[in-house]
Amino acid sequence: MSDLKKIRDEFISKLEGKIDLSEINQIRSDLFGKNGIVSSQFKKIGTIVESERKKFASDLNIIKGELQDLINSKINELEKFEINKKLEKEKVDITLPERPFIRGKIHPVSQTIDEISSIFSEIGFSVEEGPDVENEYNNFTALNTPDNHPARDMHDTFYLDEKKQKLLRTHTSPVQIRTMLKDKPPFKIIAPGRTYRSDSDQTHAPMFHQVEGLHIDKNINMGHLKGCLNYFIKEFFEVDKIKMRFRPSHFPFTEPSAEVDIGYEIKDGKIIIGEGNQWLEILGCGMVHPNVLKNVKVDPTKFQGYAFGIGIDRLAMLKYGINDLRAFFDCDYRWLNHFGFDPLDVPTNYRGLSR
């Protein structure tokens, strides 16, 4: 017994002293190697008198267990210490900058178009497109604006030929014509896109964006038009209430025609939509003129409906507090960065239009 206890005490004191990993491994092999101290004690079991053999064996196992545990825990402890030492050495200045990254942005006009599409999608409109270069017929004549109509003066048109047959579309309305010629009623479309007028100053750009709307079916009346626009404006500006005013106006392709104003006020230099006593014109609309329907072979006694045209850039300016229209197309890196949207910010119905 005393032998075993001696072994135990000796090694425990060794192990509990200051010791490194290689010394521990040495001790392990001294004890448990092939000819190790503990191993040789096991070999001795057979030679022990039978009356003491059982106890010897049991004591030996206990000591073995005890020493092994101690060795393992010592190793763990040391390894942990070593790792911590290593980690301490690896420490970096975490305030150093991250690896460089660049961030792209979506132009506010594109974002606004997506917002508009999302809103009209909810109430069943689908998106149509038309070419930027139009013929005179689709842009004017088919839209009940014959040659020499004074209304043509309101559109300063870019022409591509001397005969003035080809032009850059002055509005998105020719998409109405193309859509109705292509398909059969009912029609329920919006058509966002580029439009052009040879007009350039602080508040006009030679290119701008419009979205056209067209809803033709049986019995679509001015109440539906008002309802649709009321819904759109509320959704777009993300407000519960909107002040909206329909004013009689004139467009050759709609009859009756209206211009729509929304109420606003300026509070602390910021424009608040939907309140106040000021009016801001934001779109033109009306009931599609029977002449237009006849031009596209739709029977105006059976089908009727409304159309509208909204300036997209203007809406974006209002919603996002942009003052200068020209800046939209000036590609200033700083401006694009500031007013642009993260590409992950896709306007959706369920998540909302904007953050």
Added chain:
Amino acid sequence: MKITFDWLKDHLKTNLKEKNLLEQLTNIGLEVESVESLSADNELFKVAKIIKTEKHPNADRLKVCDVNVGQKDLKKVVCGAANAKEGLITIYAPPGAIIPKTKTKLVVAKIRGITSYGMLCSESELNLSDESDGIIELSKKYEKKIGKSYFSKSKSNLIDLSITPNRPDCLGVRGIARDLAASGFGKLVNFKEEKIKSKIKQNLKVKINKEKDQGCTAFGSCLITNVKNTESPQWLKDKLISIGQKSISAIVDITNYVMLDINRPLHAYDADKIEKGIIVRNSNSGEEFEALDNKNYKLEKGMCVISDNKGVLGLGGIIGGTRSGTEFDTKNILLESAYFQPRSIRNTAKKLNIDTDAKFRFERGIDPLSIEAGLKKAALLIKEICGGEISKIDIQKIETYKTKTIYFDINLFEKISGFKISIKEMIKILEDLGFKCKKQKKYLNLLIPSWRPDISQEIDIVEELVRITGYDKIKILDPIKERNKPTLNQTQKLFHFLQRAIASKGYLEAITWSFTDSNYNNHFKETNKEIKIINPISSELGVLRNSIFSNLIMYISKNLHRGFKDLSLFEIGPVFTGSNPGEQSTVVCGLSAGKKSRLSWIDKERNVDVFDVKKDVVQTFIEAGYNSKEFFIDNKTPNYYHPGKSGRIFLSKNKNQVAAYFGEIHPNILKKIDIKTESLVGFEIFLDNLKISKKTLNDQKTNYEVSDYQKSERDFAFIVNKNVSSQDLINAISHIDQNLISNIKVFDVYEGDNIPENQKSIAINVTIQSFEKTLNDGDLEKINKLIIQTVENKTGAKIRV
């Protein structure tokens, strides 16, 4: 159209206030553009006389004037007008006055060291005309008014209305009054029909030539003899001044007044200057005349002219000529009141680029039945003010006006407007607007007033009724949230996806003009033809873009000038191949300039290069759902790319249509455009060339197959001729056994030491994995050999040992 409430009250009996008027005008579609309060400020503008002028000691062009403004002391005013001279009677604005044109408030100010107390005004500064050359010169008759207010003491504000082109009748005060009365805003004043009792014949012969496209269909006239043209009486002057017009002489003022009041343009000729008679005819090519705007016009064939034996007197309905104009000494007047065809007026005015008040009205359509009323009203006023004798009225016409009729279905109103009004109400509105109504069962038989050229069919009647009833009566019918058709089609979805995919790779989206500078465009147009805009905004925006690069590179350059060094911009939009509708395609175009990781403490900085843009393009295609294994890439690119550092991508091996180009921009272009950057790379993705897969993403998802058997990776290094592309090697390997070879990666390319000249070493890592079993050494060895053999055979490569 400028009006005042006071003038309106000549035609409208109402107790309502101006505030209500402004609202009501807008409500019935006569949009109020602006309201200028003339009353308070305008009294400040005084008639004044320059007593003395001296050259400004410190400025050559300025004068220091001593001005009599009716007070004891003369005012010192610094003035820059060339016509400022001693004795001139003009208009003086004191400090505190607000100049109508600029809306600036005058203050006592030192001008080059001399204190100026107020200002002497030009016509343009007072919004009286566009005349800005010099200060106003008033006649001697104003001498006794020195110190008095120039403008009348009208308390009425100047209301500027934006009249839509369909409403010529509202280009006269009476038309506006009629609309207001119909809407319940007061009562229209009815005047007694005026009569001219005359025994004198109109003995100046008028003839309208019957010829093709004759622009004049009726010509009414009368002579007024022995008049004494004079200054207008105060009431007439006040009237014109109240709406910002200038008084000229009684005769001119009267014709202007009648035009503004009842929308009936007139013209007064000095009858003694007309040779024999009036002939209304089409002009001959090359005919010339001097118009009242003091410009000489050379006419084309077929313009409607008023002429006499000697030649052209004036352009009918547009502008008169100097030869027959009235002066203060005019004795005998021929007064013209005619009807000119809108189309003819418009053609002529457009060709000659003339805009006058008469032209503006005739091209929109004047009441053809107002010829006589206009002549009477003006002739009687002339007689009253200038004396003389009025002749009988002579009206020549080659067409007779027929009253238009409409058979109006009463139900149409509710069908279009969505609300109801009573038939009684309808009839009342229409009658107030001048219609004659007769109810016939469910219909109204309507006679259209002659002053409404805009009304020709039933829908026009609906508009009148809704407009006058009020758009606020239209109900709001909330839309139903239901969708029967997808919002976007596949191409539109792809557009949307590519736009955001490119942005997510660090590019800022730009929107630039669809037109561009031909100098820039020429660098990128290749074989496309130049598409010129006939009337561009400026020569730098003279052509439609054949490529987005032209604009994008210009804006990259501008931003580099702003001091940015590393920039990525992209645009998605149209490029044009021809000037016909549809000759355009949608392109996603990006440019990246400068360096990656500039001044980074951790990453090595390097120039952006062709493989950066290649990554952006390829990654975008893969994200959009195209299979990269199908891609085919070669180096045939347009000339604006670096010939050795650019490529094109096809999405399938059959190389149908180019999906994209990418690469470095040709250094020559950078030099010509003078762009200063370390590197400029770009790409163009051709949206319309991308095949829209019939398979949806969902279809592809169901195709989930993976192998759980062990995979092995083997590395190979081949030595191959320099002109062999790595893609050839990859293709060779991938074709061996698509079931076993699951991935191929080029991990090193090397030229130089140990490699023969004109050759290179390409190191490839191949992943081999079976769907059926774990491959044993024998299997792997077999495929190794096959890889080496195939590559060597197909590409002439040698395995490097």
